[in-house]
Amino acid sequence: MTPVVELVEHAPSVSVALPDAVGRALAAGDVLDTAPDPYTPGRWTLRAGSKVGAVAVAVPGADEPFTVRVVPKTPIARLFFLLGYSLDPKGGWRDGEVEVAEHRDLLPALAHAVERQVDRALRQGLLQGYRATEETALVVRGRIREAEQIRRRFGAALPVEVAYDEFTTDIAENRILRAAIERLLRLPGVPRDVRRRLLHQRARLVDVTAVVRGQPLPDWRPTRLNARYHRALRLARAVLEDASAEHAPGGLRIDGFLFDMNKLFEDFVTVALSEAFRGSVHTCRFQDPHHLDEASAIRMKPDFVLYGPDRRPCAVMDAKYKAEKRGGYPDGDLYQMLAYCTALGLGEGHLVYAKGNAPHAAHRVRHAGIVIHQHALDLDQEPSGLLGDIITIARHMTEA
Template sequence: MLLQGPEGLPFVLKEAHTEDDVDLDSATAAAISNLGIAAVMPVGPESWRITNIRRVGTVRLGSREVRIASKVPVAQLFHLLAVGQQWGEWHQDIVKLDQATDLYPAVSEAFSAVAAQALSGGVLRDYCEVQSAEPTIRGRWLVGEQIRRRHGLPLPAELQYDEYTANIPANRLIRSAARRLLGLGGISLAARARVMQIDRMLGEADLLIRGDQIPVVQHNRNTERYRAVLGLARLILTGGSLDHRVGGFASAGFLLDLAAVFESFVEHEMRRSAARFGGSIVGQDVTGLDVDGKVEIRPDIVWKIDGQVRAVFDAKYKAEKPAGFPNADIYQMLAYCIRHNVQTGHLVYAAGNEMPARYTIAQAGITVVCHALDLDRSPDELSAQIDRIVEAALPAGNGVA
């Protein structure tokens, strides 16, 4: 549902509501559609129907702020993110989000707390290769560069050497995320103070320039304490954040694609659970449906044993129930099962979107099982639900240890 408060206050979209008619100027309605927040349909002059909310968070469109609240509690949403994005041990002891209702301020609070914890042991440093022009010789003298750039002049010398420095990819990523949060605003004074302190502590690290590729940090024993904050920093700088023009607006904010979050969580939890039995869980496994491979299919998750697909899953976070639901999902799963020659396919829904059910297609000898994953449960209970789904899909007589 979309509520319009007094002038100057934000619009509030609530994912739990499936549709509502609102008064909205056409430019804002188009921006909501273009950002993939929801489906927008005109129902009258400057009146629009908002349905199928797909993203949650906060976005500013020109002078107007739109907030989209998730039906999944914010604290639980961070658990889904931590598992799906492999942030390692989530710091529930230092990140208190039980009372949080808005996602963007919660991200700011979580980032500031986790970053402060990661940096409490000191700023991480490492040896990095440096190439620079200097007045004295050290390291390797790049004679070719000296001739090309200095035209035979001996100084400054073009050098290459290793330096023990804080200007490493991990620190650049964290500092750049801190600057992004400070630039967007909308965070508490306490969180802002912590983020500013983080920025100062990492002052030796260069800021990423817009358009730079986000660095990939290979984790080891030294970087393990950075794992969670690097995950949050990447989320802030990439898929979870936005700062660009859409339609006629300069937009800035933080939005999450709930379907992608849910799918990633289910995949990684299934990988954990299936490890008990062997084989491998593979996400987004692309094959051809037809003989010539012209029709591509891509199940969300497959369970491979000895290189063969033995079970197929699709994770379905549904914002609404379209006409004929869940027929289209069953048709899709039927195609996956026929292609991979498995007799049972598994649709994993967020609870509230589909009840547990079984659909048997006698002519094809295939059964499609719908599972409902209750996201309001504790982390241990969520893991137990995934364990039961994996056990239900365990291929009989496969010889897996």
């Protein structure tokens, strides 16, 4: 069995010799398009979709896990620009700020970026804050929880049920950073030097309570006091939320980290468009629910709806992470946008793709007069060019 297989997102499938249990685990994990090879027993066909990163399946009795790495078509540095901008458009990473160009794979680059951001956040020491604490004590501290005292102690003076605010480093912000570090240390493919630095960062957070796996992450709010933590926390949550493969189908353990390029592209386009309209008379809403029919039975949620000062929709956009093929973009996207425009009462709609043969095309629908625009963003270009294309799309959206 080949211990490491490298795939490219949306590339043709490959045939790999795998134990049936590993093949079934990959198929059950919704990581790849996985199926038994119909022509060769003991081999499985693997095809990567829009998820990029790395996963490992622990094989009983094997010295090392079976690892699948999915390489993105988008350069790593550009992918991190998209991620950083969608997480925080004002403080997102620019080229050269997070040195990831040396990494070809996503996971090593991600681990490196997290470690660098955590190091910058902790250079002035661990952030401290107040944490609400309830405990049983022999001395009165804070306030007495009278109801609990009566219920538990039946009138006894000691011990005392108390509640107080403790000024400590064991706060939500530090817990999230430690959870992200612990998660990365469990993943396959983190380079040795990056792992060593992550262990150093974990040692700085040793007095912080570890988040139990499977439990929700603590909440935090960006404030002036935790400003130096903002970038590290946003990246840490990207590691911890909706991007991890971690389960055990059939007794085999799958562990890994995956980015869904569909969601990453959608997040970037919607956030960048909202920034383009910042300060204008327009209001932007993401995934705003609407209905296609009069009875409100058919629900639809466009990626981006622009509202005018009268609070009525004036533009709609959907982001599609797919490149134009020889036969053009899928017709289904046009039908979907036509439905959005019809339900919202708009004369124009906009589809934004990751790449195309032309930067812009427009189609007028027969007997409806609705114009559907198809825009193409070249993700290989510099960030300034990308944001310039977004501004051009925003201009199109307000010209109708």
